[in-house]
Amino acid sequence: MILKNICKSFGDKSVLNNLSVEFKNGSRTCIMGASGSGKTTLLNVIMGLIKPDSGEMIDPSSRIAAVFQEDRLCEPYSAVANVLAVTGKEVAEDKILSLLRELRLQGSEYLPVSTLSGGMRRRVALARALLAKGDTVILDEPFKGLDEDTRGEVIEVINRYTKGKTLIVSTHDIRDASDLGAEIFNL
Amino acid sequence: MLDSKNKRIIAKASAVLLALLVWQTASIVVGSELLLVSPIGVLKRLFTLVGETGFFATVGFTLSRIAIGFFAGLLIGTLLALLAGRFQIVEILLWPYMITVKSVPVASFVVIALIWFSASGLSTLISFLMVLPIIYTNLLDGIKSVDKKMLQMADVFKMPHFRRLRFIWLPSVKPFLLSGCKISLGLAWKSGVAAELIGYPEGSMGEALYYSKLFLNTADLFAWTVVIVLLSVCFEKLFLFALKRVLKGVESI
Numbered sequence: 293m294i295l296k297n298i299c300k301s302f303g304d305k306s307v308l309n310n311l312s313v314e315f316k317n318g319s320r321t322c323i324m325g326a327s328g329s330g331k332t333t334l335l336n337v338i339m340g341l342i343k344p345d346s347g348e349m350i351d352p353s354s355r356i357a358a359v360f361q362e363d364r365l366c367e368p369y370s371a372v373a374n375v376l377a378v379t380g381k382e383v384a385e386d387k388i389l390s391l392l393r394e395l396r397l398q399g400s401e402y403l404p405v406s407t408l409s410g411g412m413r414r415r416v417a418l419a420r421a422l423l424a425k426g427d428t429v430i431l432d433e434p435f436k437g438l439d440e441d442t443r444g445e446v447i448e449v450i451n452r453y454t455k456g457k458t459l460i461v462s463t464h465d466i467r468d469a470s471d472l473g474a475e476i477f478n479l
Numbered sequence: 480m481l482d483s484k485n486k487r488i489i490a491k492a493s494a495v496l497l498a499l500l501v502w503q504t505a506s507i508v509v510g511s512e513l514l515l516v517s518p519i520g521v522l523k524r525l526f527t528l529v530g531e532t533g534f535f536a537t538v539g540f541t542l543s544r545i546a547i548g549f550f551a552g553l554l555i556g557t558l559l560a561l562l563a564g565r566f567q568i569v570e571i572l573l574w575p576y577m578i579t580v581k582s583v584p585v586a587s588f589v590v591i592a593l594i595w596f597s598a599s600g601l602s603t604l605i606s607f608l609m610v611l612p613i614i615y616t617n618l619l620d621g622i623k624s625v626d627k628k629m630l631q632m633a634d635v636f637k638m639p640h641f642r643r644l645r646f647i648w649l650p651s652v653k654p655f656l657l658s659g660c661k662i663s664l665g666l667a668w669k670s671g672v673a674a675e676l677i678g679y680p681e682g683s684m685g686e687a688l689y690y691s692k693l694f695l696n697t698a699d700l701f702a703w704t705v706v707i708v709l710l711s712v713c714f715e716k717l718f719l720f721a722l723k724r725v726l727k728g729v730e731s732i
Contacts, residue, residue: 339635356635364632366646377646378636424636 293338293428293458298347300333307333308344313477317427320459322469325479331462332361334479335432338460353458357426359434363417367406371397371416374405378424391419394449396442411437418446422453429454431461435468447471516697524698525705533682541602541684542710545671548603549664552610556659560615564622577612585609585670589677598680602671609670610663617662621655622648645729653726660722661715668711 293315300308307330315321315338323331336342337349339356357378365374375388392401395415400408405416414437421429434450435443450459451472461472469476499518506517516524528534563570585605592604629647638646675685684703691699 341631341635355637358632358635360628360632362628364628366629366650368650369646373646377642378638380639380642420636 293353294350295334295337296348296350298334298337298344298349300330300337300342300344308337311347311479315428315458315460317458318456320454320472320474321461321477322472322474323460323462323477323479324464324466324469327464329479331479332432335430335460335462338428339430353426353428355426356428356430357421357424358430359414359417359421359432361432363405363413365405365413365416365420368404370402371405371408371419372401374416375420375423378420382425383423388419388423391423391449391453392416395419395446409437411439411442414438415442415446418450422450426457428458428460431459433462433464435463435465513695513697516701520698521701521705524702528699528702528706537682537684537687538706538710540680540682541672541675542714544600544602544683545606545667546714548606548671549610549667551603552607552663552667553614553660555607556611556614557618559611560618560622563615563619570619573615577615580608581612585673586677589674592674593678598678601674601678601680602683602685605674606667606671609666613663613666614656614659617655617659618652621652624655625651649726649730656726657719657722660719664715664718665711668707668714672707 295311295313298308298311299306311330311334323334325331333342335358337344338352339358340352366377369377371392372385372388375383375392376385379388389401392398392415395418397412397415397419400412405413408416414434418431418434421431431450435446438446447468459472459474461468461474463469466476468474502518506512506515506520509515512520559569559573563573588605588608589601592601596604625648630643633643633647672685672688675683676688677685679686679689684707687703688700690696691703
């Protein structure tokens with residue numbers, strides 16, 4: 293997937309200015325930059341949620357799984373149902389339960405996600421993205437709201453579940469790139 | 480110890496008993512069954528009314544027509560709301576009609592309907608006209624309240640239509656649909672019977688009310704009113720129960 297000369301402005305503010313980047317199949321990239329540098333805008337362009345003002349995207353990914361900046365969960369439903377909402381019956385419930393437990397969500401698998409804490413909801417969003425069909429996995433600040441111990445376990449799970457896939461992660465934390473074995477792309 | 484639910488039920492039952500007592504006392508004070516019939520008089524008349532030939536036919540006449548009007552309003556209101564939610568031009572084009580239907584008095588519609596059509600389908604048309612804008616407006620509000628970011632999420636994950644309906648649309652639209660149905664069910668009955676009272680189609684409950692007015696039969700008027708209230712409440716409870724079951728069924732597929 294190649295992004296060529298991408299420009300995007302919101303009003304007078306130019307967020308992406310003539311940006312070019314290539315994500316090779318199976319590559320792992322951490323997009324780094326300060327708040328407001330355009331990390332989320334870039335991910336939204338890749339996902340097709342924002343149309344750039346100019347520039348082109350060559351060979352875009354046909355199947356994307358994502359953790360968005362916000363959790364974007366189906367509130368009245370459980371963690372399991374939220375995963376099933378995107379995977380359908382193609383992924384067995386046992387597999388979903390097993391991943392949720394690996395993400396330290398045991399006991400909360402069937403609770404409405406609206407009752408879960410911020411960090412737990414983040415992990416449900418992550419489980420959804422990791423089990424969904426997708427050759428590209430996009431994670432926008434996936435460790436938001438996680439404590440250090442949980443972060444370590446979550447990194448291990450991400451590495452395992454995204455093997456062979458194109459991984460694009462936006463983060464502030466330089467450690468994420470080395471822990472995920474990813475190249476750094478500075479914005 | 481009584482729990483709070485039972486306490487509420489007892490409190491409400493006591494309030495009803497007190498109201499009946501006030502009514503009975505007022506009836507005794509007035510001293511004329513013609514001006515203010517007593518609750519006991521109404522109850523007696525109600526029992527004889529149910530035993531009369533033609534009672535169930537009269538109930539069936541009005542019930543079926545109001546039900547048809549309600550379901551037609553529900554169906555068409557839903558379809559129009561879906562179209563208006565999808566294409567803004569439909570919402571703009573429908574706006575004058577919906578505003579007109581909402582603000583024109585029922586009596587005006589009844590007179591127009593009597594000029595254009597027969598009195599027999601009057602309650603169907605009037606209930607339909609009362610239900611349509613409520614269902615349309617409520618559902619359209621529900622459709623507009625769907626979180627656009629959730630729809631983007633569904634696009635990214637390429638969620639199929641049925642799962643979008645179940646996981647994104649239904650939770651947002653459900654409260655609006657239920658409240659629209661609740662409001663419009665009561666209104667369908669009130670307006671439908673009022674229309675029958677003005678047009679008095681033969682064999683309707685409205686006609687029965689009309690004759691009770693004509694012959695100053697207060698017991699009949701109150702007894703028929705009790706029947707209408709009971710039918711309206713039962714219809715509402717049954718329909719909402721069935722609707723909730725259906726929605727729950729869709730949510731759990």
